[in-house]
Amino acid sequence: MSNTRILACEFEYFQPGSLKEAVDLMAEYGNRGKVLAGGTDILVNMKNGRIAPEVLVDIRQIPELVRMNGKDGLNIGAAVLVRSVERSTTVAQKYTALAEAAGLLGPLQNRNMATICGNVCTASPSADSPPALLVFNAEAWIAGPSGERVVPLDQFFVRSKKTILDQAEILTRIVLPEPAPGLGSAFMKVARVAADISTVNAAVALERDNDYFRSCRIVLGSVATTPIRSKPAEESLEGQQYSVDLIEHASTLASMEVQPSKRARLGRSTPEYRKGAIKSLVKDAIHKAWDRASEKERKQ
């Protein structure tokens, strides 16, 4: 047992005022440094003795990283709080699933501290924001010693707790393209209580042609070591006419994505349970997103 009352390891703390400074610091310290944003994961891991960085680079004061911009797509800076995303009217209207995921990401005080980009970088398989970002084709903008690179978010996650970020690199923002006009979306999760870590979660975004599915994206969390897009489920809906049976079938296909092995070691629930939970979750999320897509259509 470690003592979570104190931060036992000694570290140096930097509060750079610009991204350039932060990048230089990370280039200098490499694997001995860590980027600090909300601190709700990193400081816990430090207190538990799981990590012991020698340097913390706090990016919360960097002006360009605290900004969120909802014009022409959505730009979420690395220091933007979960709570700000949850309360943004632009996000609620255009990226409903993301607003819902942000609102369910944890208790109030944690949402006031944690950042969306931090939730992504921690890369926990059960994280709530990644599926909700992935259904909107999010991109990760990464800064490093050799410049900037942009990677589709679905290539960002390697496995549990592991991303493609190089030791000296910083995720500077997540960018979502402007959604198609009639798009409807929803995020749902199963947990002991809503603010808990998800047992499973799912995000859906879809477009309609009257009674037909034009396009559909379904992303599942906590079913494998990374968030998973269920292509079979998506394809089973696309171009088809809405029916309860069709959606039932799609959610069965989604539930097959639950990976049987290894999951048990997370100790939260069995694969069988997850399968059942994903099935009902995806079904409900499709219905919700479908109704929202139609509401949007009527409004136009």
Place this chain on the structure above:
Amino acid sequence: MKTYLIEIKLNKELKEVEVTAQETLLEILRNKLGAIDVKDGCGKGDCGACAVLLDGKAVNSCLTLALQANGKEVTTLRGIGNEKNPHPIQNSFVKHGAVQCGFCTAGMVVIAKAFLNQNQNPSRQEIREAISGNLCRCTGYEKIIDAIQNMALESKS
């Protein structure tokens, strides 16, 4: 060990305090500034006993570095109300029997304050969600929810 001089406004009073990078806001509040109304529970963001308002926003002080609070306003339970001048939320907690051992109460009141500032007419479900990061081992939560809900109702009438 390197120390830094920081300035915080603790319950409207300006304080200067010397801190190290390792110290959390919770540690300096309790150990250096005598603010023992902030409780030290789990130390890892699970229980909410250490909740304070940082520039008006509820945060867990056990996961906030002292350095991060530099130049900011920190409000603890005593900044919301005290024995002589209790806040209506505190009165409501007393009236509804929402305090047993009292360990969670400081955090609960802080969160209730932050929450009611943004939602004057909450449902029980919304209150449940708002205090979901605050553990209470005594009351079973119902009386705490009663207290917060009635406080909202009374202040409206």
